[in-house]
Amino acid sequence: MNDWLIGLQAIADPLVLLLILCGVLIGIVVGALPGISATVGVAILLPFTFAMEPLQGMMLLLGIYGGAVYAGSIPAILVRAPGTPASAASVDDGNALTRQGQASQALKVSVLASSLGGIIGVIFLALLAPVLAHFALGFGPAAYFMLALLALTVVAAVSEGRMIKGLISGLIGVGIALIGLDTIQGYPRLTGGSPELASGIDYIPVMIGLFAVAEAFLQFERKFKLKMQAKGQKFTASFGWLKKLAPSSLLGSFVGFIIGVIPGTGGDIGSFVAYNEAKRTARKDKKRFGKGDIRGLAAAESSKNAGTAGALVPTLTLGIPGDVTSAVLIGAITVHGLQPGPSLFEGSPDLVNGIFIGFLVVYLVLLLLGWLGTGVWSPVIEKVPSTYLWPAVIVLSVLGCYSLRSSIFDVAVMLVAAGLGYIMIKAGFPLAPLIIGMILGPIAEEGFRRAMIIEGDLSWVMEPLPLVLLAMTVASVVLAVRRELRLRRESAVEEEGPGEEEPDAEAPGLEGTSSAEGDEVRRSQ
């Protein structure tokens, strides 16, 4: 109990609360803008946190994270263009409601379910993380190797319909991470004698280049203009309405959290799984799903935000990012000389518990702002002029990379990554595996080699924990391959309408044809 008081004390500071408020506001705006996902928002605002206390910085970033993941659904509901990938599952039902003149109701469902999902997720996070962190103290190199391997497979496996390209992207990430001193033998790999390369390539500039600047370049090519109109009847919530939403929102929150905990997944996939689960459990009247059912919307919405909290579980307890956005959060913690992992829970209880309580406050603030501002946000977001926005994004990216170490080298890395990201997006290579590969490659290699040195042979594979993780890795590969084969068969037969009939809900997260498709919707406009 004492720990919670420490956390509460850390949060009960006017500046921290102000930062949460700013974060949520910024998050809502950037999340709703097409092209700026939660990842980009958090990455380009990371430099603002360098001069802050770790907790203050985390609160700003978590506010952006929660707000952006929620707000991605605003354009998804209004114009079928998800602002962030996690909102792709909300497109069908949300936009159907809009077309029926129920935009206001859909937006209220979205904010209520997102906040509820976030709140439930954070409560689970706060209960589970300390236990897991304690447990993780006993993790040896073998467990870390297997965890990293699992996350790498999952992230490549969820690149729906583009598994080959996902794997290539992940391997390139692992390859980039080779550059620099090998942690065990101290041998400089692929440095070409350059002292800058010997210390390795930081993943933050790579991430900013890949996600933010590459997207900015694309926007110069497209000159996208967002038009959102929220016409239709006013909506007032009633008790019966809440009662109707409750089961699917709770279901969505559970599913979203659990899937979010799996390293490498985050909220993007959970929302599809939750949507399908809600549809499956609706039994007799599932026909309305996809045609404007508020239960389907609530499941997808609650799940994506519960996933943000779930993603923090491996991030904080193991230092293994739950998704790409939480990888930036790791950067925000390590920049202050702290290391996410079991020791963080012992060494900085104020930070850890402050994060739990602060993230809860984020979702309370989001509920308040989102509910009151349902009608306000879309006109505001519509007015953000892309003409000024994207040049500003590039400037912030350059500034951010420079300020990491006051060195133009990181800016150069960022620019190379931006060029690479631009080509990768155009050629259909998913970006997330590259970053996850870059972070996890070294963890996997070091874990494997240390385990081999300690044990002398491969016998560590048979220990309980590594074995369980290995089984999960194999299962995710099998499911992904099955899904991939089925996708190929389906696309070979004919192009079917999205989300019409999807009987198989067992393959976790691999129900994501529409995720890639949501991306297409965004890109083709």
Place this chain on the structure above:
Amino acid sequence: MTVDTEMQNSSRTADRVFGVVIIVLAAALAAAALSFPPSAQDSDPGTAALPWLIAIALAGLGAVLVARAEPNTVAPPREARVTIASIVLLTVVYALVFTTLGFLIATFLYLNAAIRLMGERRLARVVLISAAFSAALYLLFAEMLAVYLPSGLLEGII
């Protein structure tokens, strides 16, 4: 760009080219790994093991990509080629002069050019917004957040 033209422009060539590039990369990595020292301990797979693994896997995946190439459009639409080339070049120049000109001047000039490239035609507005944005960022970062930013030409003045 409409869906029609996108379909017309798309071909399997891009995937095949990327497949070959990836195989070449894999070969280069393998070649580099040849000169890596052997491991110091018997059971340690050594510093060259992971590079080899990546090289083999990448080569295999590259071959699959060549064999199962799918149609897609990589080249930017004709009318956007000049714009995209200009913004990339402009950003590289911005990074090159970032320390010599200093943050304020470099950012002001970059924003002027980039915003106009984005299609804004009202010149006074472009200049005003560029100046205001660079100054605001400088104040926020250098003054309030105490992040070091190069002053460049304005060394000693600000």
